[in-house]
Amino acid sequence: MITLSHYLVVSGILFALGLAGVVARRNIIIIYMCLEMMLSAANLTLVAFSRFHVLAGLPDYSAQALVFFTITVAAAEVAVGLAIIVALYRSKQSVEVESVTKLQG
């Protein structure tokens, strides 16, 4: 049978994949997609805990409300982030992380 830890392990592996992508990849857009993957992994944890924490015969809807807010923030973040990437591409003609090294000094 599927237990709570099955869902938590899937979510943990998804988060670790996203983290590995953020560290290893050089394309800013792919780094951004990996960030979205990490946010979704956190959502899976929240929904799993919501379902397994039965409150008066129903799932705990506070956790699902938090997931709703996370998805909203992620959508807003994608819009702003991609606008920043387009602005960056306009000035650097590249979306590789190596092209943005001004803060290195």
Next chain:
Amino acid sequence: MPSLLFYLFALITLGFGLMVVLARNPVTSALSLAMSFVGLAALFISLDAFFIGTIQILVYAGAVMVLFLFIIMLLDIKAESDRKTNVAAIVGAIVLGSVLAVQIATVSAAHHQSDLTLNEAALNLVAAGNQMAATDKDLPTISKDLKAGILPDTKLMGLALFKQYGFHLQVMGLLLMVGTVGVVVLSKRDKEVAR
């Protein structure tokens, strides 16, 4: 939900998630991420979170991924060339990823409810319906569904959002507006610089 379906959708989620990290072509990455989100939505639905599963598909696999694909094709980004593979970053990513995965697996196995199955944590819809009928007389639609043994997920979600988290919902609305204004300001060309 039978165990087989759980493993199938977990495999879809993680397999396409791996494709996002490994693919050289950004378009392949974006489409793999969309598939990964579809698998994740199926996992949400297996946890009786129908509303969250639906907006996962509508917002993530629909709107967000289309935005990503639009930007990739607008900027015409080519596949990465292998000429300067950063070995240190790749080794670091593999080590960091595996350490984190093992750590999360250990912590979740130590959780006091980690062996709880979905049958053990069964929902008691009829009892919840009776309780809600006694306390919330204004909302017969939810308690009627519950007494009939249906989980009115979207209605309960709306009840939680508007009853408990009304203020937070308005802050979200403000955030979306600030996001819209921010995007317009960011994408506006500076006329002085352009000339």
